[in-house]
Amino acid sequence: MRGTVERGWQVPLIWAAVGTVLGVVLVLVTTAVTAVVNDPDALEPGEIVVLSGRDDSIGGQRQVLVNQWNELHPGNRARIVELSGLADAQRAEMLARAQSGRGEVDVLNLDVTWTAEFAEAGYIRSLDESRVRTGGFLDKPLATCRYGGRLWALPFNTDAGLLYYRPDLVAGPPLTWDGLERDVVEARARPGNTADGYAGQLADYEGLTVNALELVAGSADEPLAGEDGVLDLDGHETALVSGLERLRTIAPAGVPDLDETRSIELFRSGRALFMRNWPVAYRSLAQDGEGGPGVPFDVALLPAGTAVLGGQNLAVSADSRRPRAAQALVEFLTNERSQQILFERGGLPATRAVVYHDQAVRDRYPYVTTLAEAVDRAVLRPAEPHYARFSEVFRTAVDGYLRRGAQLPADLADQLAAARQGRLTPVDGE
Numbered sequence: 001m002r003g004t005v006e007r008g009w010q011v012p013l014i015w016a017a018v019g020t021v022l023g024v025v026l027v028l029v030t031t032a033v034t035a036v037v038n039d040p041d042a043l044e045p046g047e048i049v050v051l052s053g054r055d056d057s058i059g060g061q062r063q064v065l066v067n068q069w070n071e072l073h074p075g076n077r078a079r080i081v082e083l084s085g086l087a088d089a090q091r092a093e094m095l096a097r098a099q100s101g102r103g104e105v106d107v108l109n110l111d112v113t114w115t116a117e118f119a120e121a122g123y124i125r126s127l128d129e130s131r132v133r134t135g136g137f138l139d140k141p142l143a144t145c146r147y148g149g150r151l152w153a154l155p156f157n158t159d160a161g162l163l164y165y166r167p168d169l170v171a172g173p174p175l176t177w178d179g180l181e182r183d184v185v186e187a188r189a190r191p192g193n194t195a196d197g198y199a200g201q202l203a204d205y206e207g208l209t210v211n212a213l214e215l216v217a218g219s220a221d222e223p224l225a226g227e228d229g230v231l232d233l234d235g236h237e238t239a240l241v242s243g244l245e246r247l248r249t250i251a252p253a254g255v256p257d258l259d260e261t262r263s264i265e266l267f268r269s270g271r272a273l274f275m276r277n278w279p280v281a282y283r284s285l286a287q288d289g290e291g292g293p294g295v296p297f298d299v300a301l302l303p304a305g306t307a308v309l310g311g312q313n314l315a316v317s318a319d320s321r322r323p324r325a326a327q328a329l330v331e332f333l334t335n336e337r338s339q340q341i342l343f344e345r346g347g348l349p350a351t352r353a354v355v356y357h358d359q360a361v362r363d364r365y366p367y368v369t370t371l372a373e374a375v376d377r378a379v380l381r382p383a384e385p386h387y388a389r390f391s392e393v394f395r396t397a398v399d400g401y402l403r404r405g406a407q408l409p410a411d412l413a414d415q416l417a418a419a420r421q422g423r424l425t426p427v428d429g430e
């Protein structure tokens with residue numbers, strides 16, 4: 001009897017204990033789940049995958065920032081999947097992954113010219129401007145994040161073409177394209193001269209589009225960009241022809257297949273009088289390269305300040321399973337502190353105005369004021385869903401003209417207009 005009585009007490013006790021434990025577990029699980037479901041700010045747990053072009057910053061500063069984020073957010077560690085260094089290859093790869101719809105990518109590091117295309121195709125999510133602080137970004141880089149009245153990304157780094165020159169071989173930076181052409185022609189005539197021409201990005205890829213547009217903008221009598229800062233070639237055939245003629249004259253002999261890296265190598269080796277490149281090239285040149293410190297150089301605005309704006313913007317992938325965590329990472333990578341690190345340590349142009357006003361930055365890198373002016377005056381490439389096709393048609397014509405002595409197609413303007421609308425050939429009568 002005693003035993004039965006004792007067991008009778010024990011059974012309810014065990015069930016009570018089990019019940020309590022289950023209850024606690026249930027409360028904990030429910031709290032965690034409702035936190036993510038109900039709290040609009042809670043970050044969904046799990047890894048964040050970032051698709052990005054090659055990190056050209058000195059010392060891999062993008063990864064440094066991601067490492068810092070990971071230390072602060074162990075439940076949302078981020079991983080960069082690095083793609084090619086060439087803009088066109090990056091775009092093709094990003095499109096392929098976005099089209100697969102597998103939800104494997106959370107953040108896309110888009111070139112400034114792809115916002116419209118990715119937004120229109122539904123591959124990225126728009127950001128709720130009432131919840132994202134956009135004050136403090138430079139105007140033009142931020143403008144490249146907008147399309148159709150919505151904000152689709154935040155600017156990670158900006159870019160604007162700069163002129164690198166040899167202070168030991170030219171009296172100073174030419175202020176006009178005529179002046180630059182004269183310097184090139186005079187140097188060629190000098191006995192023993194080996195520093196030939198203007199080393200731009202002349203290979204057949206997006207870099208050629210950018211370089212050619214800068215020359216065309218520099219040959220126009222009036223600004224080719226309207227109030228929105230966007231370049232428009234319509235009706236500017238004369239500037240188009242004279243800009244490209246000049247590019248053919250000033251290009252180094254044989255119009256070498258240069259991308260950003262090879263331009264630096266050519267200039268550093270002393271074989272180019274001028275180089276057109278992005279601001280990060282300054283730090284590469286300032287570092288001792290293979291075989292020694294390279295040539296003396298200085299940097300200035302492109303003649304007449306006709307630089308094209310470049311840069312990369314961080315967008316949240318439409319099929320990300322962690323959109324809030326992805327957006328939090330984007331905000332972290334574009335905040336003032338991250339932007340200062342990217343420029344100070346890595347040489348990538350910051351998208352936040354405050355970095356350009358920091359006295360310590362100005363003292364250490366006096367060229368930052370030139371850089372700020374270049375970005376401020378830069379013109380934007382068209383912000384359209386079919387920009388890539390426009391660029392391809394344009395630079396194919398430029399490539400034939402520069403390298404193969406081909407004439408520019410008589411109907412180039414029509415071809416470009418058709419390309420901007422996503423068509424291959426102009427429709428009769430247009």
Ligand code: GLC
Pocket residue numbers: 087111112113158159201206207210278309310311312
């Ligand atoms: C740089 C610029 C980018 C441009 C590319 C062209 O990466 O930031 O905007 O499209 O160069 O090569």
